[in-house]
Amino acid sequence: MTALQLEREQLETILREMAEAVIVLDDEYRILWCNPAACRAFELCERDVIGRPAQEVIRHQELLDLLFRPCDSERARYAQVSLIDGRTLNAHLNVISGVGYAVVMQDVTHLKELDRVKSDYVTTVSHDLRTPLTTIQGYVDLLQRAGALNEQQEEFVACVQRSLSSINEFISELLDIGHIEAGFGLEMTETDLVPIVVEAVEALRPQAEAKGQRLGIRLPGVLSPVMGNARRLSQVVDNLVSNAIKYTPWGGHIWIKALEGENHIKLCVIDDGIGIPLADQAFVFDKFFRVDTPATRDVPGTGLGLSIVKSVVEKHGGRVWVESTPGAGSAFTVLLPKR
Numbered sequence: 001m002t003a004l005q006l007e008r009e010q011l012e013t014i015l016r017e018m019a020e021a022v023i024v025l026d027d028e029y030r031i032l033w034c035n036p037a038a039c040r041a042f043e044l045c046e047r048d049v050i051g052r053p054a055q056e057v058i059r060h061q062e063l064l065d066l067l068f069r070p071c072d073s074e075r076a077r078y079a080q081v082s083l084i085d086g087r088t089l090n091a092h093l094n095v096i097s098g099v100g101y102a103v104v105m106q107d108v109t110h111l112k113e114l115d116r117v118k119s120d121y122v123t124t125v126s127h128d129l130r131t132p133l134t135t136i137q138g139y140v141d142l143l144q145r146a147g148a149l150n151e152q153q154e155e156f157v158a159c160v161q162r163s164l165s166s167i168n169e170f171i172s173e174l175l176d177i178g179h180i181e182a183g184f185g186l187e188m189t190e191t192d193l194v195p196i197v198v199e200a201v202e203a204l205r206p207q208a209e210a211k212g213q214r215l216g217i218r219l220p221g222v223l224s225p226v227m228g229n230a231r232r233l234s235q236v237v238d239n240l241v242s243n244a245i246k247y248t249p250w251g252g253h254i255w256i257k258a259l260e261g262e263n264h265i266k267l268c269v270i271d272d273g274i275g276i277p278l279a280d281q282a283f284v285f286d287k288f289f290r291v292d293t294p295a296t297r298d299v300p301g302t303g304l305g306l307s308i309v310k311s312v313v314e315k316h317g318g319r320v321w322v323e324s325t326p327g328a329g330s331a332f333t334v335l336l337p338k339r
Helices: 003-017 036-042 061-068 109-146 151-182 193-210 230-246 278-283 305-315
Strands: 021-026 031-034 077-082 088-096 100-107 189-191 214-218 226-228 253-260 264-271 319-325 329-337
Touching: 021 036, 061 077, 061 088, 061 100, 077 319, 109 151, 151 305, 189 230, 193 214, 193 230, 193 253, 193 264, 226 230, 226 329, 230 253, 230 264, 230 305, 230 329, 278 319, 305 319, 305 329
Parallel strands: 214 253
Antiparallel strands: 021 031, 021 100, 077 088, 088 100, 189 226, 253 264, 264 329, 319 329
16 A cells, blocks of 8 residues: 555545535535534435535525625635534534545534524613613713712713723623514515615614724615514615724725525625634634734624624525625625515
């Protein structure tokens, strides 16, 4: 046995024994190889699927969505895949030069359960914090009525009010994401995205102009409707555009585009801002996650805006992802199924 053959056998053994599910495809999405973990997860027989197109043998829609998701570049893509046995896999699709694609899926079921427990706890604590904060706010408002304040005292009161406002905003977002995940306030009707996008963007235009930014909208005259909740979809646009404004320097550009596909509406928010490091891109939709770089440390935020976006989009049966190059900007894409 040559050294090359030995190395190949060792590599194949490692991949077969991995707990993570692995599927390798060529550049036309024909399956080249899959390990036993992948076969068990998606009820595949290795002998029957090798050489066949993925769409013919894979019946799992979330995995197919990851493989054939419309994408403006060939960088890594990410998705969470739910299995019929209740497990959740975190799937990464990577481009392999000269081969095609490799999908590696790690079981994150226990992390999802911990996240659910954490969300329940945070929601309970948030409700409990509301009462004392309301009391504090009431007494601060009464200070003006108790008598005239000097300049320094007025400055202190203003500082307290700003802090209270920030805390109340944070609590509102915590409660909001809990309601979204639980499905509250998500009544769906036939919805036109064009006025929702235009109104949300125009409301944020003064913020962009205050930073000398150009905010452009490129929408077709007519888009097919989606089944959605107008208030929540407006929240998605608002969070994505306000994020772009925050992380784009003075004089930058932000574009909001919508395109219609055969079965979906594609909404993109693109900026030429500071961008997101590649290592952080897989986590930007996680609760409380914030990119920690010198350029972002002074930018205010709770780390919940993109989590809300992801929750709303997924409740609408859609997908959201990010493509970004540090120093060159970011593109957030939302895919929503047409009615």
